[in-house]
Amino acid sequence: MKILRTVDELRRWSRAARSTPGSIIGLVPTMGALHAGHASLVRAARVACTHVAVSLFVNPTQFGPHEDYARYPRSFDADCSLAASGGADVLFAPPVEELYPNGPASTFVEVPGLGDRLDGASRPGHFRGVATVVAKLLLAAEPDRAFFGQKDAAQSAVLRRMVADLRLATEIVVCPIVRDSDGLAISSRNAYLSPVQRAQALTLSRAIRRVESLVAEGERRAEALIAAAREIFAAEPQIRIDFLALVDWSTLLPVETAAPGTLFAVAAFVGSTRLIDNTILN
């Protein structure tokens, strides 16, 4: 696996790959601190594409001023091993100034409406930062497919809209949430949790499962589903709910009634760590 540091190198790699007949170029954008969730994305890309790049970039513009940019976990050597063993052909790990040559307060990409909903409402500017950096990565790698985890379901909705609006030729592929054996959705931020907090954090997946089983039993009313999830959280007063939402996955707008493809999403603080989880109902 080759390590690339500049946009020019990545674009040259992609254009050389494209000149191979039948090539399908895949990109797995990550912020590093790779875990089993990322590994599943790399594997999915390896299966679906002839050429696979993994990018590793902790993007400053998607963190709020009081968020965890500085202390976000960084583990370059382990990330390289994981990407290589997943079958990545190249790892793109640029310095910050390579993607922000004029600083972070420069040209941005914004997805109005969607970008201000769910996590975008809780974290103003977050999805602007995500859209901007993912746009840059897609423009550099020119992939046919880019792979993201469903855990960031609102992010996928924002990126799908961005790709459609900007008329990019990249398909956004969303891969299932990977969970620990106890149900906790795997996240780089789980590293922040104390053992006690880790047990409390299971409340999120418990609420998800409760909603899924109510839907399986025939419940469709948003009000009832959200109330049931809220009840699960009531049993764990140490956790502060950020939002519980039943929305259309394309528009991120609230729905009254669950239907196939509806997104049930949870965000909550365990101590100062913000965790998210969700399910796409069927």
Add this chain to the structure above:
Amino acid sequence: MKILRTVDELRRWSRAARSTPGSIIGLVPTMGALHAGHASLVRAARVACTHVAVSLFVNPTQFGPHEDYARYPRSFDADCSLAASGGADVLFAPPVEELYPNGPASTFVEVPGLGDRLDGASRPGHFRGVATVVAKLLLAAEPDRAFFGQKDAAQSAVLRRMVADLRLATEIVVCPIVRDSDGLAISSRNAYLSPVQRAQALTLSRAIRRVESLVAEGERRAEALIAAAREIFAAEPQIRIDFLALVDWSTLLPVETAAPGTLFAVAAFVGSTRLIDNTILN
């Protein structure tokens, strides 16, 4: 010359062109109503590139609510002739919904700072619309070079910054202003002028020439140069000055002293028609 209507066709054309060894792909983005200024851009592209696309799209998002989007001149057949005789290989003329599939209030690209200066200050949202549509055109055509007229000097500064920030592989080439024999900078909007207004409009190029000759004589002070230009306008009270500005061409920020590369720019209303002109000092 082939006429393309969809982004997919344009991208296929570009990627096929790129597979030719030594290819250099050129794009000339226009809003149609092509004139001698555009012709010079097409010729420049023809000389500098192996493959040339001209795009023709009256972009709704760069017009303000009370501007001339609806009445902007449209002349498709004449535009085709001019592009073809200039040597374009393809003409890209998409319908509005091809570039704005989710309507005009969708994902946008914004260049903070620069986008709010000069014409961006007079026409709020104008450069956001320009940056957004040019980004879409560059992402579709993936050109090595894109050609713009120096008449829109602030636009070129905004686009150069955008391309640098988004790390696109396109060089923004700026071609000299083309003037009528009487000095008036050629513009599609000159079609709006009555014969009397057309004579009044010469005030802009007269002010430009005055500033150029003062600089040639050694004057460097912004205050003096702008005052001299203002004096030229004082002789034509029918014209309303929008701005007279001496700025750094990269940042569009005012300078105290002219230097090589400084932009002197004028915008003024003749009746309800807004005209612009400028010079890059040397």
